[in-house]
Amino acid sequence: MYLNCHTYYSLRFGTFSEVELLALAKEHGVECLVLTDINNTSACLNFIRKASTFNIKPVVGIDFRNGAHQQFVGIAKNNAGFLELNSYLSDFSHSKKAIPNEALEFKNAFIIYPFEAVLEQNKTTFKTNEYIGVSADELRKLPFSKYIVFKDKLVIQQQVTVRNKRDFNAHRLLRAIDNNMLLSKLQKTEECREQDKMLPVEVLEDDFKQFPFIIENTKKLLAQCEIQFNFGEHRISQNQQTYLASKDADYQYLEQLCKDHISKRYSHISEKVKERLRIELKTIRELDFVSYFLINYDIITYSKSQGYIHVGRGSGANSIVAYIIGITDVDPIELDLYFERFINPFRASPPDFDIDFSWKDREDITQYIFKRFKNVALLATYNTFKYRAVVRELGKVFGLPKEEIDKLAGGKSHALEGDEMAALVLKYGALIEGFPNHLSVHSCGILILEQPIHYYSATDLPPKGFPTVQFDMIIAEDTGIFKFDILGQRGLAKIKEAIEIIAYNRPEVPPIDITQVECFKRDPKINTLLKSGKAIGAYYVESPAMRGLMQKLQTQDYIGLVAASSIIRPGVSGSGMKTEFIRRQRKPETRREGNAKLLEIMPETYGIMVYQEDVLKVANQFAGLTLGEADVLRRGMSGKFRSRTEFVAVEEKFIANCKARGYPDALTLEVWNQIKSFAGYAFAKGHSASYAVESYQSLYLKCYYPLEFMVAVLNNGGGFYSAEHYIHEAKMCGGDVQPPCINKSDHPNVINGTTIYLGFGYLRSLEHLVIKRLLTERQFNGVFQSLDDFIDRVLISIEQLTILIRIDAFRFTGQPKTELLWQAIFKCQANKSKSIQSKLFKPAQKHFNLPSLNTSFVEDAYDQMELLSFPLCSYFKLINENLQPHIKAKDMNKHVNQNVLLYGILVNTRFHNTSQGKRIRFCTFTDQEGHYFDTVHFSKVVDQYPVHGIGVYACYGKVTSDFDFCSIDILWSRKLSVIPDPRGD
Incomplete structure (x- = not known):
């Protein structure tokens, strides 16, 4: 009975979510409900998905408005009608034109004109699909208007925007924020009415009992509506279904590509390679992912034709098919990449291919995709109201002085105790926090679909000029829409520009083939840069944390770098597994301390979970879960999992299976805690390997052409x-x-x-x-x-x-x-x-x-x-005091457990909060010879001896050694004074 309902995706207007709307409808006895957000369809797919949970028939549409003024409401009869409405709204969204007073004549959508608008426009003719919407409050006017005779055109239009007084107050505040004005200045025309809320069905029908034909018209309209999408387990891929004329033709083409390119990757094609390729091709075909591979191959082929450099990573980097046809440069045979992480019979979504291009080339790649394929759009993301930001907005709306707003936003509300207005700001700030504020563009997601984009959503046209849907990645995947990830990064731009600079500055150098990574991996000079921590400028391996880790691990090969790039991630690092991995690598005799079963499952990482696929292996081989159940765990760890119910059930089965297998509770708990520590942070091994490939390309240039490489680094915005x-x-x-x-x-x-x-x-x-x-x-x-x-x-x-x-x-x-x-x-x-x-x-x-x-x-x-913001001479030349006896960074290993004095130029500083909530600081310096040393400022000294910006510091403390990597635990530090400018102020 409700044809005009809003959620908070009616941005800065609605006051609750689509799920809360369904719960409200269930509570009020509503069996069929129409979601019509204002110029927005963000909530529609999830509204349809969740409606069955509440036993409610979902209908969707759009509330077409110019600002707060309602022009008409469109309601989709079916999926085709949803397509019509989305296309219509998108025309106005893209062109920024105002929505007219009258809508088009839609074949599969109804149009409801609000009673007040009909009166105002004196509208007397209505198309077959058009109706007049009357609210309960407007019934008193109806008998005295000429529209009482339009008995077949009148329907109930009881708008639902708020649930109660609190929602109405929040709505008014949102409207004031949207209009950037004081609440006291907000016009009534910018608001909904306090009566725009849901009533029990029997109450609503009682209000219209004198006009039974209106009730009947409304029911007939709703009875004609039926919209259907498949979700979750029942979803089917909505991506472009074929690359060529048919699925058979696609498979034959993919198979031929593999035959044509395999010899470029393998000089000797072993039986292991042949078998892996056969299994992959068979599985890709059975799971209907062939076109997904071919579309990625098409994009890569174009990029190569333009001379662009790319890196293919994500779980798809575990695929030998992707490696052979050039989507990735990671050999799954060399690295023993786990096939089931990349793809398994229980996985409904295709593998992830995160394809990196130079930040300078990415827009051209995006342009190509939009020209090459038919139904293309960018994926959206939601920018929500953050607490501090909404407190500031509400403070302005209430007219609070800036000083008070600063105190509230800074968490100093105790300073305003007893202030009624401040209390309201905090109360409604907590309510509005997390509401969608505006739509933005996903950082890298592109959709290439079988159906027109508007079959699923209206689109906006952000400044970059590419149509963007109004739903996010979670909704997309639930519906069977799987994005193509096209990213831009500066690391590849540095590589590309470095090669161009070398060609110009060193014309005697033969053309560089940066794809010859196998040669780079075996180069001892390049590997020495890794283990000595001299990789400044090289992608992903230059940070102080990575520099220290590689020195502790003595990383000097590709396999070691792959592991290092994964164990540096917070999940592995924070759980203690990083330290244990270093210990087992540096001290081989400690490896037998690990659980024998885990050592058997993960021999390369000494029985320690390092990669995402280790979760699959351990769940399957250690705890006896099926691959399908293990994949539930893997998805749960990825941070993208939507329903926790299924995940909790798998957790319980994991623990029960371990108990049944006779594992001690302490071991089960330890392994489970390791799995949990992966949440949102761990890499697939192929993903880490892809990063390592790019690192080796950067390291090759840094090793042999350091000056040209550093110029390219500087010209592309640097790095860490x-x-x-x-x-x-x-x-x-x-x-x-x-x-x-x-x-x-x-x-x-x-x-x-x-x-x-x-x-x-x-x-x-x-x-x-x-x-x-x-x-x-x-x-x-x-x-x-x-x-x-x-x-x-x-x-x-x-x-x-x-x-x-x-x-x-x-x-x-x-x-x-x-x-x-x-x-x-x-x-x-x-x-x-x-x-x-x-x-x-x-x-x-x-x-x-x-x-x-x-x-x-x-x-x-x-x-x-x-x-320039910096001098070109050393800061040591500018200090205005004599240096005391001190040591150099290269001699720290001779003074372990001794207190020493070093002088250094600050390079980097960062804070860290311990598990006890104490703050410590980590700093990196370079001494007079330009060599690095690292310091740790524990909570006792971190505030007593602050670090104030760039300059030379005296650092006094105890030298500690962690797996032969030396640092200083600071006892005191001091910034040295500099020679004043002789010209004065």
């Missing part, structure tokens, strides 16, 4: 560290790093031999237009001969010219920059130059005789710190 530290690393590799130069630099960094010229882009105050003019003029008319020549040829203000002079960009003239500054001021003032228009003829520049004006390196350093 600051640009300043990558410049330090370039110097450590023998680079001569120079400040920007008028004649040598570009917007990015450039390299000439071993000299690196910083790009103009580092000069934060230099206008982009000035850089563009400078570079264009130099490109067309050659290098600049002097300051006069530059002033004649480039439109520039004295303020912008001063920036270039202070950074010493005119050093090619041989004149001190102080002298150049005076020359610039005199010349610009003498010519009255304001940089408004270029001059037709060169003016005769005046020459001024100036006294000798020299600059010290300290002045240069201060100018660089102001203009």
Whole structure:
């Protein structure tokens, strides 16, 4: 009986979820319910999915509005009608046009015009599918209007937006937030009515008892509606079903691709390879995933044709088919990758292929997908109201002073005890927290479907211009819609650009084939970089944590790096398994301490769960769960699992099976806790292996072409560290790093031999237009001969010219920059130059005789710190005090368990909260020789000796050694003073 119901996906309007709406309907005796969110279909699929739980017939539609003003309500008769309504709404959403007063004539959808709108427009003609909606409150007007005679067109339109007074108050606050105004200024036209709530069916029918034909019309309308999607166990894939003309043709093509490409991957095709390929192809065909593989192959083929570099990872990286046809570069035979993690007969969804491209190439790949395939859209994600943000919004709505809002948002509500308004802010902040605030685009998900996109959802058109559905990944998977993950990352951009820079700067070097990873894996020089922790700039292996881990593990091969990239994850690390893994690797005699069964299941990792598929193996082989049950555990660990009921049942069976097999309770609990620690964090082994492949590609370039590689790192936004530290690393590799130069630099960094010229882009105050003019003029008319020549040829203000002079960009003239500054001021003032228009003829520049004006390196350093954010000399050259007797980082291993003093430049610092809630700090420094040392500041000293930004610190503490990796437990630390700027303030 309810044709116009809202959830909180009527953004900043509705006040409860679609599940709460169904529960409300059940409570009020409603057997058929229509969900019609305002210009939004986000909740529709889940509403249909959950309706059967409440024994309610679901019907869906859309409440079409301009702002808060209702134009009409569309109700889908069936799936085709839902498609019509979604397409119609999307036209307005994409074009940003207002919704008209009258709707189209839909073949499979009803239109309900609100009674007030009909009165206002004096509408007298109605199409077959159109009705007039009347609420209980409007019945008193109906007998006195001409529409009383439209007996076959009148239906009940009792809007449902709130449940009670509290919901209504929350609704008004949401409307005030949406309109960015004080609650007291909110117009009634922006609100729903307090009566817009659900009544028991018998009460509603009693209200309309004088107009039985309205009740009858409403029931007839609902009886005609039926919408059906399959969910959960009954879902079928909604992805594009075939790549070619038929499924048979698809399979033959996939099989042929494998035959054509297998010799490129395996010089000797063993029986093991043949058998693995046969089983995979058979399973892929039986589970109907052939087109999914072929579409991914198509995308990769295009990227290769454009010269792009990619990395294929995710659980699909466990697949030999994916490896052979080039989707991934991970050999599942070499790594003994577990087939059942990638795909098994109990898995309803296809394997994940996370395909990384350079961040510069990703948009072109996305454009290609939208052009190449028919029914394509981006996946959505929901941005929800966060507590602190909603408290701030509500504080503004209530008109609270900024100081009070800051206290409330900062958790200092006790300071406002007794303040009634503050209490309301906190009360409704807690209620609204978690509501959807606006729709956003999923970071990487693209949908390629068999049916039109609007069969499932309306679409929005975000700024990047790609249609985006209005539901998220969880709903998509429940419905049988499986995304293609197309990601952009900077690591691949660094690799690609490094190769281009090498070709330019080292023309004698033969073209580099970066896909020759097998050669890189066996290179002792590259592996030495790993075990010595000298991988700065290399993807995924450069952070202090990874640097320390690889030194502890003495990682010096591909297999070791694969393991390291997984055990660094919080799940493995936080459970204590990381420490135990290091112990068993470094001390082989300890491996026999592990459980014999676990050692048999996971010999490569010494009986320790490291990868996601280890959960499958242990559940199946240790606890006797079926592969289907084990996959429930694996999905539960992934953080994507929706229903906990099934997961809890499997947990109980796991424990019961272990008990039946005679395992001690302590062992069962230990293994189960290891499984639980994987939640949301563990990698599939193939996924880790894919990361390792990219790491080796980066390490190859870092090993043999370090300067070109570091320039590429800097030009692509760096990585874990600051640009300043990558410049330090370039110097450590023998680079001569120079400040920007008028004649040598570009917007990015450039390299000439071993000299690196910083790009103009580092000069934060230099206008982009000035850089563009400078570079264009130099490109067309050659290098600049002097300051006069530059002033004649480039439109520039004295303020912008001063920036270039202070950074010493005119050093090619041989004149001190102080002298150049005076020359610039005199010349610009003498010519009255304001940089408004270029001059037709060169003016005769005046020459001024100036006294000798020299600059010290300290002045240069201060100018660089102001203009670049960092000096190009070492901070050790700038300190203003003598160093006390100390040791160097390379000698720490000679002083284990001794208190020592080191001096270092701060590289990185981060806090960590212990399980007891105490705060500790970890820092990384470089000493005078540029070598790293790490410090731990425990809770006793972390606040007593704070770390205040970049600079040189005296670090005094005890040297500790953990598997031969030394660090310092700080007893005290102090930042050293620096030489002041000789020019004064």
